[in-house]
Amino acid sequence: MQAKETLFADLVQGRAQQFQVPLYQRTYSWTERQLGQLWADILEQAELLESGDRASTHFLGSVVLAPSPQNEATFPRWLVVDGQQRLTTLSLALAAIRDHIADTQPDEAERIDDEYLINKRKSGTDHLRLLPTQADRPQFAAHIRGPLETRAGGGNVGTAYSFFRRKLVEAEDPTAPQDVFRIEQALTSRLTLVAVTAERGDNVHRIFESLNNTGLKLSQADLLRNYLFMRLPTLGEHIYETYWLPLQNSLSNDELEQLMWLQLVLGGDDRVRRQDLYASQQQHFERREISEAEIEAYIRELHHRGALFRRLLHPEEEPDPTVRAQLRRLDTWQAQVTYPALMLLMDRRERGELDSPETARAMSYIESFLVRRMICRVPTNNLNRVFQAVPGQLPRDVPVADGLHQLLSADNRFWPDDDELRGKIRAAPFYQYGRWHQRKMVLQRLEESHEHPEPVDFATPQLTIEHVLPQSAGDEWMRMLHEDAATTETPEDLHVRLRHTLGNLTLTAVNSELSNHPFERKQDLLKGSHLEMNRRIAATERWGAQEILARADDLAERAIALWPAPLRGIGRAERNRDWQLAHQVVAALPHGTWTSYGDLAAFLGSGAQAVGNHLAGTPGLANAHRVLTSEGKVSDGFRWTSPGDGGDVRARLTADGIRFTVNGAADPAQRVSADDLALLLTGADETEAHGEDAAQRTAQGQGGETRADRFFRQLAADDSPETVTTVRALLHRWEEGGGWIGHGAGQVTTSAFLMLGEAGAPGRGIWPLTLYPGGGRGGTAEVVFQHLAAREPFTDRGLRAELLGRLNELKGIDIPEGKLELRPNFRLSLLEEDHNRELLAETLTWFRHCWDTRDTA
Structure with missing residues (x-):
């Protein structure tokens, strides 16, 4: 028996060979939870590659192999006793990368096939480099062999492949673009495995059991504490009682670990990961011989910053009312990702480099950055990187608040300007983006902007978000929308387009009474509300498209006054982001489903014609053929945009699991609505x-x-x-x-x-x-x-x-x-x-x- 550390590339590359999953093994069973964790690890390694760090690889787990009874000298075959989930997942991820680039870089796609997925000169089942169990084999083979139109859908194998196709589209997001070949390199050469290779007669199951026996691991905070106090032979007891014990009593172990990580980030390390905290701090201390006094200084600083950190966790402990109000809002937003920037501000104020009003102003930029991005539907996947970089990138030649404003306003930070904010408040389905507490906080802040002489105590009433135009509109509402609908738009289309926009939403504690009643009944209830925004809605004569858009414009001006704008706009990136969102959600369409141009437009806050034009002019867009007219027909203007595509669209849709009615329309039961599209990305x-x-x-x-x-x-x-x-x-x-x-x-x-x-x-x-x-x-x-x-x-x-x-x-x-x-x-x-x-x-x-x-x- 041999055990050695290896990489996926080293394991599967080289001469023709095959890894066979025994028939007694369970079928492929990874869910989106495991897939999501693996994808996060892959992206992390890709970022480390981009930064030039080639040392910090990620340990993925073990693979136990034994010679197959079908082994041949010229064609080695291995039984995968343990590790089939990892090998199958990595193979499907590579198949997704291959198909993602197939239209634009066919030579690279063929290279991925030859190096990792197939045995080029073998046929039948020997053609596959990995051979799953019989239950998974048809689906896996369909995804590895292609072509696309013959692939089976459904099942865990199909779900995993679709997951990676979707994530690769997301990785092209302009807010945090990822190079697909760096992702491939991270997957094949940065995820380490322990390969245990057994000889004939070895007890491979005993090996499997020993590799999977794990105990309770020490946290990063535990490891660093032990390391520090082992190096305090004379001062340890004094330092423990004076600094460490009070710190440990004031923070949980997880919070203490987070504070230790923030200590490194405040020192300018914008790449350190929490899981590498111990190794990074140890490396810092061991660059030279360090004294007990220096370790004491480090723990004393940690103790001091612990008191500041508690104010982020418990805003009521902040003495200044303006700073306390800002911290409360960011706490309500659950903005832990901003802690590096907030700790920097608290630290600089403690040192006297800025006062409380300036601290509150700087925090208002952070709040605006988060709120405007949420309203304008900017993805959050790069926020960790943005805020972790603040301590190291903050300009030194301007005041702190101005420097933060300048830093967050950079084009690649994607802080929406006033024009984009106005447009999104009018058109974007606000109710379908962000988290519920964030949407509620936006409405609460807009209500507070009225500065009513008797403001509502938002901490007491159980306010929830109410759609004035109901989500499920009755006949009276639809008759009114018929009056407002344009010649090219049905009342149903208008309802779908407007119902989730910010102009149609309010806060109320009586939404069960409001329910789906006609507007006249809602008016009576809203008139008695303590909220100014509700009294203003009640003062209108009707509630149709014009009224919703007029209120949206008013709310937009209030939002602009509440949340400061960046120093400069983001130009055309806004449109690119919107289309990126379209690419993501179309790629996420499950096998056997379709959507319409109108549904996709309502989800984006765009127009159906603009959506159709974009899909028609974008080559290589996954699943573009599954966007149909509202009747379930292929649009007259649809054309294949990629050289590899072509043929009958209906045949392709049938292969994708779409059923057709007797009149030739796609089955309406398989239609994914605008609300369903929002669910696909949450x-x-x-x-x-x-x-x-x-x-x-x-x-x-x-x-x-x-x-x-x-x-x-x-x-x-x-x-x-x-x-x-x-x-x-x-x-x-x-x-x-x-x-x-x-x-x-x-x-x-x-x-x-x-x-x-x-x-x-x-x-x-x-x-x-x-x-x-x-x-x-x-x-x-x-x-x-x-x-x-x-x-x-x-x-x-x-x-x-x-x-x-x-x-x-x-x-x-x-x-x-x-x-x-x-x-x-x-x-x-x-x-x-x-x-x-x-x-x-x-x-x-x-x-x-x-x-x-x-x-x-």
Whole structure:
């Protein structure tokens, strides 16, 4: 048996060979959680390569190999006893890179194939450098062999390949562009493996067990503390009691580790990673012989900065009211990424280099930078780099606040100017970007800008975001929108385009009463609001397109006054970013789904014609052929833009899993709406926060009415008595089976969650369905596949697919497989049928059984 450190490139390159996954191995099972962590590691290594750091590689894990019984002298074959998940994932990532560059650099694509993926002169299964289990083999082979139109979709293999295709499109983002060949180099030559090669007769399973026995690791803070105090033979006790123990008592271990990292960053190290904290600080101390006095000085400085750091974590401890207000807003925003810049400002103020008003002004630039980027939908993937670089890049020849303003205004920081802010507030779907607490804070700040003589105490009322024009608009609303719709736009298109824009959103504590009522009813309720913005909405005669856009313009001017602009604009980069977002979301379309030009335009805050022109003129855009007209037809103006494409578009769509109706239109059930597109680029975190928050607040009522009562009141206002009775029986049966019902505060109406797990324990609950009253269009049950993908045991795509299959047995339900990544719904009225009720009850019993047996499976 031999064990050695190696790289993926060294392992698979060279002469023709094959790595075979034994048939007894489990199938490929990595989910987006593991894929996301690997991608972050790959990008980190790519950045280190860019900086010239070639020493800090990333250890990926072990691979245990044994000679295959089919081994030949001229064609070595190895059994992959352990490590098939890693090898399969890296191979799929390389296949995605190959296909990403195939149109523009075909020679490089062929090189990737030859070096890592195939045995060029072999045929059949020997053609593949990696041969998965039989269950995964067809999908894997389809993605490795191509061509594109023959590839199978679905399954964990297809999901992983699509994940990397999507991430490669994101990596082209102008805010933080990544070179695709540097990504390839990081993947093949910077992720280290321990390859354990067994001889015939070795007990490879015992080797596997020993490699996977792990204990509780010491944190970076633990390692550095031990290192420091081992070098304090005479002063250790005094320093520990005077500085270290108070510091340790004031911060958690994680916070202490973060402070130690910030200490290095404030010293100008803009590349150090938290996981490398110990090694970096050790290297700093060991450059020369260091004395106990110097270590004491380091710990004393750490202790001093610990008090400043606590003010970032607990803004109420900041004595100056203007600085305290800024810190509170940034804390509400959950802006931990800005800590290097904030600590720099606190440190400089402590040294007397700027006063509190100047500190608050500098912090206002940080707040504006975050808020304007969120409103204008600038991706957040480079914020760590931006703020970690502040201490080392801050200009020294200007005052601190002015220097920070200047630094953040650089073109490559993408701080939106006033014109872009105005345009995005008018057109962008604000409700679908950022996190819910960030959206709420923006609206709160806009309300505060009215400077009402009796301002609202935002800490007390349970304000939520209300759509004035409802998300699900009834007939009266649609008749009004018909008056406003242009000749080329339907009322439905206008509704989709305007409903999530900032001009249509407000804050209220009575949104359950507002619900989906006509505007006249909403006016009466909004008139009595304590919020100035609501009284102004109530003062208008109607609420259509013109009123929403006029309010958007007013809010834009308030936003410009609240959040300072950069020193110079970002020019044409704004348009490039918008199209980059389009590329990302189109690349993310799951197998078996399509979207329309109008849906994509509403998601972007653009026009359908502009979207069509861009897609038609952009070569190599993944999945561009899956953007169709609203009727599900291929646009008359569609043309293949890449030399490698061509042929019949409908045949290509069929190969992509799109079904067609008898009149030749794509199946509307497979259409991905504007709301679905937004879900594709968000994780399950928003869904989980919503559900768990609802679960924790189940027992609360409002005005003497419990949330359960409110849910059924709203349901009864829109659905038949039979449907209401059926839903009551469904919830009762769920509780009898050991589940419980969580009722949400609701963003438009209330809701009911069919919960399992421990109430009030974030991260531990799970729910298969969320029920919503219909607000004029019939109540619905939302199947939360997106949430389930982050919860065991339903991280297994096969289990989610089984849930989908069981639901599709109900008459009237036909959820396409492509929506396993989303949150499709069906009408609650379908449950009036006896057969459907029984099938759903059996499905929910099966779901509970999967949950109950997850630890013993």
